[in-house]
Amino acid sequence: MITSTVENYLKRIYLEQQTDPAALVPMGKLAAVMQVVPGTATAMVKTLADSGLLEYEPRGGIRLTPGGEQLALHVLRRHRIIELFLVETLGLDWSEVHEEAETLEHAVSDKVLERMDRLLKHPRFDPHGDPIPPAKGRMPTDTLIPLTSLQPGQRADIARVSDQDPAFLQFIDRSGLTPGTTIQLQAHDPQADAYVLKILPKGRVSLGSTAACKILVREA
Amino acid sequence: MITSTVENYLKRIYLEQQTDPAALVPMGKLAAVMQVVPGTATAMVKTLADSGLLEYEPRGGIRLTPGGEQLALHVLRRHRIIELFLVETLGLDWSEVHEEAETLEHAVSDKVLERMDRLLKHPRFDPHGDPIPPAKGRMPTDTLIPLTSLQPGQRADIARVSDQDPAFLQFIDRSGLTPGTTIQLQAHDPQADAYVLKILPKGRVSLGSTAACKILVREA
DNA sequence: CATTCTTTTTTGAGTAATCAAACAGTTATT
DNA sequence: AATAACTGTTTGATTACTCAAAAAAGAATG
Structure with a gap:
């Protein structure tokens, strides 16, 4: 079962991974960004590894598998489309949509998401300038x-x-x-x-x- | 803590209550509509009674307190505004929005909800003709x-x-x-x-x- | 290299929600 | 009234997630 907790872990791991794609994400870092005690992160990582969503080197760190990364990108896509939708369609301020999207990203179905995407004319960036992962295909790399x-x-x-x-x-x-x-x-x-x-x-x-x-x- | 499970119980109890406002809602009925075994309903009802959200007569049945009813109406308001929003703004079919709203009703903040309400021009009915509970004040009674x-x-x-x-x-x-x-x-x-x-x-x-x-x- | 510090893992326990199945009241039927 | 049928409650276990604190593994330092 992909719970919203699992989605959050994957998303956070993906984002940490991006800061240094070569290295493994250390457990301490993960625990810190997830705001849990280290033991909780260890426990969760073990179950994610058992589900084949990431590779776990005990005392080394973690790295998402292709499957885990795909799921993480799907969550990120939802998050960013929702942020833009909240700004463009509902008129919220871009400073406040991140928090809102943190909850909604786990609740909108694929159907609703694709409707939002269509209404927004298939946007490529969210209000903060973060790229929106496409429904299929690679994430565009952009040298900033x-x-x-x-x-x-x-x-x-x-x-x-x-x-x-x-x-x-x-x-x-x-x-x-x-x-x-x-x-x-x-x-x-x-x-x-x-x-x-x-x-x-x-x-x-x-x-x-x-x-x-x-x-x-x-x-x- | 008001979890989405609690919100669902309150909403369902409210709706059952409406079918016969004089009677207590029997535990078996609650278990059936919540699709849980009777023991689960008993356990949940005890904690809801401890939180002051409903009155529980063992072997008699339950009834929402004013506080519980207010919360139930808030959930119902979210549900129905979301249904209408999905139809009007995102163009979903009215036959499919109920399921979508079941999830989203626990995820949209008050701020987002009031934006939807404003965009929809403060609607009084959802796509199925069910009345939308107002943000404050009594539920309109309408003899159908x-x-x-x-x-x-x-x-x-x-x-x-x-x-x-x-x-x-x-x-x-x-x-x-x-x-x-x-x-x-x-x-x-x-x-x-x-x-x-x-x-x-x-x-x-x-x-x-x-x-x-x-x-x-x-x-x- | 022995000690200390940091990081990570392990262990034990708690909360929220659930089920299965045993048990106990109530109501209905013979 | 005795028994059966129904409804509701209790008990014991399970799953997912969490924390606190003890234990262990590595890294850093005198």
């Missing part, structure tokens, strides 16, 4: 770099904001740094830890590295 | 009678179809007997167990009592 990697003077388009904290997302909104915006790095002062951006066509904002590295851009 | 109580020659408007079986709902659709339709009972032959209806402006159909009593009408 953090704002912190730009050279002064360089232009780029904001592609993704990788933080789900509503307060941060509201700040991004207020500052006019939502995905799709074109910016130019005007200056980077390492001593001040300040990235000064020009927002095109008009506007200017200064960010510290903590905020700047959450903003992923596509070089112009 | 089954088609079987009409006198030959009498006109009435179909108000509600009280069966969630997709096959039956599809038949209703095909026959043109959806809520809102005006009909006239042309003849009732008790021997043949046949109710012959004229569908206005045009059409004619004959129903047996099993089907006819599931169709509730408002006298014209």
Whole structure:
């Protein structure tokens, strides 16, 4: 039985995997992101391994099997389509839809999901700029770099904001740094830890590295 | 903690209560509609009674407390708004939305629900003609009678179809007997167990009592 | 290399929901 | 009234998920 707990574990493991595709996901990391004690993660991982959804190296870490990854991508697809649907169709604020989608992603059927997808005209990105896994086929790979990697003077388009904290997302909104915006790095002062951006066509904002590295851009 | 299991019990108890508001709901009936063995119903009812959601007379039956009823109505409101939303906004067929709503009613937040309600312009009835409990205030009482109580020659408007079986709902659709339709009972032959209806402006159909009593009408 | 620290696993226990089957009341029937 | 039939309750087990705390394995450090 694929419970919503299992779906959440798979989704979280997939996302951790993406941060370093070569390495195994350590148990401690999994327990931390799932907000459970380590023993709980160990127990769950054993049953997921028995179901063939992941490979488990005791004291080494875990990695999803192709089957587990497919399931994780399906959950992620649901999550992201729902986020976009909540923003586009129901008019919720993009800062609050992540939490809502965390619950709904386990409740919408494939039929309802595909209706949402159709209504949204088969979108490729969610409101945060995260790519929506297609119903079938590979996940599109897209080379994004953090704002912190730009050279002064360089232009780029904001592609993704990788933080789900509503307060941060509201700040991004207020500052006019939502995905799709074109910016130019005007200056980077390492001593001040300040990235000064020009927002095109008009506007200017200064960010510290903590905020700047959450903003992923596509070089112009 | 109000789990979705608890929500389902309360909803089902409320609906059973409505069939005979004076009587207590017997345990056997509850177990049957919840599709659990009687012992499970007894166990659950005890914990619901301890939470103050219902009154339990051992070997007598149960009745929701005002608190339990309020919660049940909240679940029913979610269920029915979701059903209408699925039909109106996502274009699902009314015969299939009941099942979908059974899951979603436990997953949509109040915020999302009120957005749906607003988008649907604060509807008063779901696709089956069942009244949507208001966010606050009493449930509107509306005196409907089954088609079987009409006198030959009498006109009435179909108000509600009280069966969630997709096959039956599809038949209703095909026959043109959806809520809102005006009909006239042309003849009732008790021997043949046949109710012959004229569908206005045009059409004619004959129903047996099993089907006819599931169709509730408002006298014209 | 022996000790300490960190990470992970194991063990034991608890909660929510369920079933099977034994048991106990109630009502009905002879 | 005795027995049968029905309805409801109790008991004991199971599954999925969780925590707390003890134990073990590895890594780091003096």
